[in-house]
Amino acid sequence: SAPANATETLLAVAANFAKPMKQLIVKFEAQSPHKVNMTIGSSGKIYAQIINGAPFDAFFSADQEKPLKLVNEGLALKRSLYTYAIGRLVIWSPDQQKRQAEAAEGVLAKIAIANPKTAPYGAAALEAFLGIGLLPEHKDQLVYGENIAQTYQFIASGVAEFGMVALSQVIDQAKASYEIVPDDIYKPIKQDMVMLNHGQANPASVDFLNFMRSEKVADMIKNFGYK
Amino acid sequence: MEISQTDMAAIWLTLRLASTVTLLLLLIGTPMAWWLSQTRSKLKAPIAAFLALPLILPPTVIGFYLLVAMAPDGVLGQLTNGLGLGSLAFSFWGLVLASMIYSLPFVVQPLHNAFEAIGARPLEVAATLRATPIDRFFSVVMPLAKPGFISAAILGFAHTVGEFGVVLMIGGNIPYKTQVISVKIYEHVELFEYEQAHYLSVLMMGFSFVVLLGLYLLRGTKTKFGMRF
Amino acid sequence: MEISQTDMAAIWLTLRLASTVTLLLLLIGTPMAWWLSQTRSKLKAPIAAFLALPLILPPTVIGFYLLVAMAPDGVLGQLTNGLGLGSLAFSFWGLVLASMIYSLPFVVQPLHNAFEAIGARPLEVAATLRATPIDRFFSVVMPLAKPGFISAAILGFAHTVGEFGVVLMIGGNIPYKTQVISVKIYEHVELFEYEQAHYLSVLMMGFSFVVLLGLYLLRGTKTKFGMRF
Amino acid sequence: MKTRKIIAKFKHQTERGGFCLDVDLALPTQGVSAIFGRSGAGKTSLLRAMAGLDRIANGVMQLGDEIWQNGAGFTPTHKRRIGYIFQEASLFSHLNAGENLAYAQKRAWRVEGDGAADFDMLVELLGIGGLLKRHPDQLSGGERQRVAIARALLVNPNLLLMDEPLAALDIERKNEILSYLERLRNEIKIPIIYVSHSIDEVARLADHMVVLHEGKVVAQGALAAVLSRLDLPLKLGQDIGVVIEAEITERDEKWHLARAVFNGGELWIADENDTIGVAIRMRILARDVSLAKQKIDGDSSILNGLSVEIIDIKPDEHAAMLLVQLRLGEQVLIARITAKSAAQLALEIGDDVWALVKSVSVIR
Amino acid sequence: MKTRKIIAKFKHQTERGGFCLDVDLALPTQGVSAIFGRSGAGKTSLLRAMAGLDRIANGVMQLGDEIWQNGAGFTPTHKRRIGYIFQEASLFSHLNAGENLAYAQKRAWRVEGDGAADFDMLVELLGIGGLLKRHPDQLSGGERQRVAIARALLVNPNLLLMDEPLAALDIERKNEILSYLERLRNEIKIPIIYVSHSIDEVARLADHMVVLHEGKVVAQGALAAVLSRLDLPLKLGQDIGVVIEAEITERDEKWHLARAVFNGGELWIADENDTIGVAIRMRILARDVSLAKQKIDGDSSILNGLSVEIIDIKPDEHAAMLLVQLRLGEQVLIARITAKSAAQLALEIGDDVWALVKSVSVIR
Numbered sequence A: 001s002a003p004a005n006a007t008e009t010l011l012a013v014a015a016n017f018a019k020p021m022k023q024l025i026v027k028f029e030a031q032s033p034h035k036v037n038m039t040i041g042s043s044g045k046i047y048a049q050i051i052n053g054a055p056f057d058a059f060f061s062a063d064q065e066k067p068l069k070l071v072n073e074g075l076a077l078k079r080s081l082y083t084y085a086i087g088r089l090v091i092w093s094p095d096q097q098k099r100q101a102e103a104a105e106g107v108l109a110k111i112a113i114a115n116p117k118t119a120p121y122g123a124a125a126l127e128a129f130l131g132i133g134l135l136p137e138h139k140d141q142l143v144y145g146e147n148i149a150q151t152y153q154f155i156a157s158g159v160a161e162f163g164m165v166a167l168s169q170v171i172d173q174a175k176a177s178y179e180i181v182p183d184d185i186y187k188p189i190k191q192d193m194v195m196l197n198h199g200q201a202n203p204a205s206v207d208f209l210n211f212m213r214s215e216k217v218a219d220m221i222k223n224f225g226y227k
Numbered sequence B, C: 001m002e003i004s005q006t007d008m009a010a011i012w013l014t015l016r017l018a019s020t021v022t023l024l025l026l027l028i029g030t031p032m033a034w035w036l037s038q039t040r041s042k043l044k045a046p047i048a049a050f051l052a053l054p055l056i057l058p059p060t061v062i063g064f065y066l067l068v069a070m071a072p073d074g075v076l077g078q079l080t081n082g083l084g085l086g087s088l089a090f091s092f093w094g095l096v097l098a099s100m101i102y103s104l105p106f107v108v109q110p111l112h113n114a115f116e117a118i119g120a121r122p123l124e125v126a127a128t129l130r131a132t133p134i135d136r137f138f139s140v141v142m143p144l145a146k147p148g149f150i151s152a153a154i155l156g157f158a159h160t161v162g163e164f165g166v167v168l169m170i171g172g173n174i175p176y177k178t179q180v181i182s183v184k185i186y187e188h189v190e191l192f193e194y195e196q197a198h199y200l201s202v203l204m205m206g207f208s209f210v211v212l213l214g215l216y217l218l219r220g221t222k223t224k225f226g227m228r229f
Numbered sequence D, E: 001m002k003t004r005k006i007i008a009k010f011k012h013q014t015e016r017g018g019f020c021l022d023v024d025l026a027l028p029t030q031g032v033s034a035i036f037g038r039s040g041a042g043k044t045s046l047l048r049a050m051a052g053l054d055r056i057a058n059g060v061m062q063l064g065d066e067i068w069q070n071g072a073g074f075t076p077t078h079k080r081r082i083g084y085i086f087q088e089a090s091l092f093s094h095l096n097a098g099e100n101l102a103y104a105q106k107r108a109w110r111v112e113g114d115g116a117a118d119f120d121m122l123v124e125l126l127g128i129g130g131l132l133k134r135h136p137d138q139l140s141g142g143e144r145q146r147v148a149i150a151r152a153l154l155v156n157p158n159l160l161l162m163d164e165p166l167a168a169l170d171i172e173r174k175n176e177i178l179s180y181l182e183r184l185r186n187e188i189k190i191p192i193i194y195v196s197h198s199i200d201e202v203a204r205l206a207d208h209m210v211v212l213h214e215g216k217v218v219a220q221g222a223l224a225a226v227l228s229r230l231d232l233p234l235k236l237g238q239d240i241g242v243v244i245e246a247e248i249t250e251r252d253e254k255w256h257l258a259r260a261v262f263n264g265g266e267l268w269i270a271d272e273n274d275t276i277g278v279a280i281r282m283r284i285l286a287r288d289v290s291l292a293k294q295k296i297d298g299d300s301s302i303l304n305g306l307s308v309e310i311i312d313i314k315p316d317e318h319a320a321m322l323l324v325q326l327r328l329g330e331q332v333l334i335a336r337i338t339a340k341s342a343a344q345l346a347l348e349i350g351d352d353v354w355a356l357v358k359s360v361s362v363i364r
């Protein structure tokens, strides 16, 4: 049974970091009396929920803008702002051979990226494609996922031949299927976390944010495919 | 495959939500549909069209507007706080309210049609047999409109189960509290846990199929006028 | 407020999609509903329940399954490629197909009820007046089932307009091609461009209100049997 | 207004012109009032207005001193103690025959004493005992109508509104139900408003008669008076005749004959196990009345001779025939005879002649 | 099987027991066949089976040499050239009266020559000219029925199936429509199967008669033969009588009388502008026939005397009366007289007596 001071916390996590976060929580719970729950959503949705009174203790955004806004609005603690991960883009295509064959035939491939307007990975991907010189020539071939997970599904299912997704999504896959995009052709995708007012007095959330700042965790996050 | 505790909780929550919403919608949709079927007001068509509008907006957008309304300084939030009920957002009853708004047209439409199809004669007959208006409604209108009620229940129930955008927005995907099965499946997909997602989907379809089949069987085969042999 | 060119395109695309889907659904939903209303098969209830299942699944999940089916090596993908139609994914007709699957129950339900309410007598009368089965359907069943058709059109249209998850999944949100208004509004909300979101929502609701109002007016007020004065 | 009448005053033009109902009736609160009139004359419209099913502005409807409608006051149908038999099918399709009856029984007006409708007796009378488990669509047209009649009676109404209740029934069944309605009239004394196209039914049952024509009342009054008028557009053809109220004063048990005495004469008619002194009603069709200048007394058992005075002679619908209106005491009789025999007999208004009526042809 | 008959052979038990239809009919393909029977006897069931509305396994249905059902062969209703008048309301509620008629007109069977139903004439005859724009719920019960009759006739059927078509109509309207149906029978020669509870209608119109009882045929044959039988459970009461086919041989223009001669005698009856030599049908009710031992010849214009032989004497439903079956030539006549006068006249089977019939009481 849990010690008397054990509490529960509820974290709001940007969808792209959900999978790593799940593993981190398992790790954390193994070494702490606290229980951690998370709710997954797009950063924008979570932000809207927080300013409308959502009972979340901490927010793990996919960008830096939203946590900062929350701080400025007095809903989060400034000192708790912390970049917990920096996303990395890859060009991914599970079936390279097919892609090349089709390119040779002149079949117009579909290229998937996340919606640049709503997803930080989408904006970065657009920038990167411009940098590579694929755009604007191939702009018509772009299709947009609602978020990075949907973009992944487009490519994984084969309806889009290739596209840009996060390294964290494909890190388990065959090395040959993806190619890491050089960091210098897009603005770094810095993902910030912040303690929300709701969670500042909660030992579980305090402990967990401290845990996130630890060296050990930083290594783990790197292994997940972040910087 | 193991079914996790949060999955079970989500299934249970979903069934509770869908049943509650369906029942409440039948309760409030019935007088609305009855009014629509009986009125000769010029406002009838506009009001009927208005009731279908929640369908037009994407669920997340409705969810967003509802969220704003339910916030402590929103219209609904002030109301519920004033009544000492606390905030509706991120609570079961918030989900209920949101789902009701979203599923209302699916309940009102079939009822409206069913009521209209009855015509005036059975009501007139009942009146000559000393049935009061209320009595007429329960003893004549309701049984004659049974297929309409079943359809309303089917559409209302199924739609609430499948609903996702609104629920995600209002509920905040909080395990054990507002995390319904549709959101849970979404979560599995986001976590690349496709196998669990399939599994849950199939499970839910199985559950729902049983409920829907039950409703359909309840509906019965109408004996046909004139089919005598 | 200015309305951007992509917004306009999205509105136009949405209306085109919703109209196409509604028409096609009426076309295929009618025989289905007719079969359900006439059959005495034991399979009736299971099939009817099965037809309502698309409602149960969250849109993104349906979208996901459809996506897999539409992939080059998926069931649908192989079919359409074999027919030389290319891939359905990210195309208008892909959206149409996806929306049809998702909105089918909303069209079949009201039609089924309306057909059943007609009863056998008008059909018998028509048969004695030398109307063939087809003729009977067009000259008797269709006009008598008018409220059902209108309801089906209203629910089908509205639901397709508001649909979001499936469309996003299958369409890939390509401006001018598959970016419908619901996605556009969603985008505005995510970007905190609330003013634009409101504006588009209101515009969309206005448009749709007109369409729905038209449908309702077409429905007309049924004159009541026995209401003679 | 205190009254012992049923007052029904309605004036209403249908929306798009066409039909206009315009009646002002005062009907007795006892006995049967027949509403007679051609198809489309407004009989159903009148009944509906009386029942409160159609709300006609400024109408008046009173049953004795119970006011159901007057000016703005309007008692809704379910608060009017009526039984209504609809012209068309009216069984609830979601209930079987027995449940249809139970529906009425459950909601019936409470009756003190034993005036209440007797379920078993009605079911027996209407021959629907074997049908109670059937749904309306498993019944024949006449069976449905019989269930509807039973249902209306089970409510224990104070006023019975019947819209062609027996049109779908065979003669035998018709006679059984008519006998029952007669008892209802005589014993429970519920007033009945009875719409019918059948002069047979009307003559047998009604005490009062209203003739409607294009929404207006062209005649109303005691049955005998209305039936003996020659100036109404009734076009009854072979069915023209009169009704005479009489008293049984003597019975011939051997030959099952009874002597019916009325103001102005007497007739030997078929006996129906009458008790001496009972009041009965006889219908004498014009076609069954022959005229003679002298008394014929050959065979009094079949031929009743009545001394009458000719008060009017009118052409019949058919050119070969004449209608002769006759007075005997306070009664009026009509004879339908060939013009030829009228000429041979040299009949004139004012003549005293003998009217001959066979016992077999008197309808009770 | 080649035949000039309408063959209808059906045997069917309703699902949950109860009613069982079991008929084997051969009806003439000319003239009117009346189906007579109590409520619930199976008349509607029979008509529906004949029309193919209910599919009874192993039934046989033939109209002359057109086979509609035989073994597995089954012609669906819309391919049978019939006109069907339903017992209950059957107008399309989504069409107004005129559109209901147009519905039939558009789909009518093409007819060569001028045998086709005449729209204007039918509308005129049925008095529905002013109603064509009205919707069914704006019509009275009788008006709806008239529209339904017109609609069925507009299809130009080869066989007319009528289920109590005139029950809801007033006498005048009834007579007009009956006249029209008579013309249909005589001129266009469409066979008509006519269900009715009214012996008046049947006697006037029918040539052939089928009596159904609990789903079975208890009598069938020529109208005159069936009506003159005393052993049927018809319970006609006052309406017992016979039908005689006769020929007009002489006219008395002055008194509008006509001499009708038949095998066995002659009667002076009301003239209907008959041409000499025309065949007519007379109905003579038993109650209108008096008997005398000697010829009475006082006033031959009203009293027709016929020399007849008594072939049977039966008690009537009423104890005071007897039914006496009489033969004159090949005809049978029935007299309903009081038992008392029968005794006074000492009537016996085999006696030759005089039957007296008034001209006014002969129904045409």
Ligand SMILES: Nc1ncnc2c1ncn2[C@@H]1O[C@H](COP(=O)(O)OP(=O)(O)OP(=O)(O)O)[C@@H](O)[C@H]1O
Binding pocket: C227, C228, C229, D014, D015, D016, D018, D019, D037, D038, D039, D040, D041, D042, D043, D044, D045, D046, D087, E137, E138, E139, E140, E141, E142, E143, E168
């Ligand atoms: N809603 C309506 N609009 C216009 N006319 C109507 C309407 N309802 C009834 N009528 C007309 O009013 C007249 C009277 O109808 P009503 O039903 O009272 O006749 P009825 O005497 O009962 O006839 P029937 O013996 O045929 O039943 C008819 O001519 C009918 O067409």
Ligand SMILES: Nc1ncnc2c1ncn2[C@@H]1O[C@H](COP(=O)(O)OP(=O)(O)OP(=O)(O)O)[C@@H](O)[C@H]1O
Binding pocket: B227, B228, B229, D137, D138, D139, D140, D141, D142, D143, D168, E014, E015, E016, E018, E019, E037, E038, E039, E040, E041, E042, E043, E044, E045, E046, E087
């Ligand atoms: N579906 C059914 N199931 C059981 N019995 C039925 C069904 N349909 C009809 N019947 C019975 O069959 C019998 C004959 O019905 P039908 O309608 O043929 O009578 P009908 O002679 O037309 O009577 P009516 O003169 O009253 O119209 C009735 O007793 C009726 O109750």
Ligand SMILES: [Mg+2]
Binding pocket: D043, D044, D045, D087, D163, E140, E141, E142
């Ligand atoms: Mg009427």
Ligand SMILES: [Mg+2]
Binding pocket: D140, D141, D142, E043, E044, E045, E087, E163
């Ligand atoms: Mg019948």
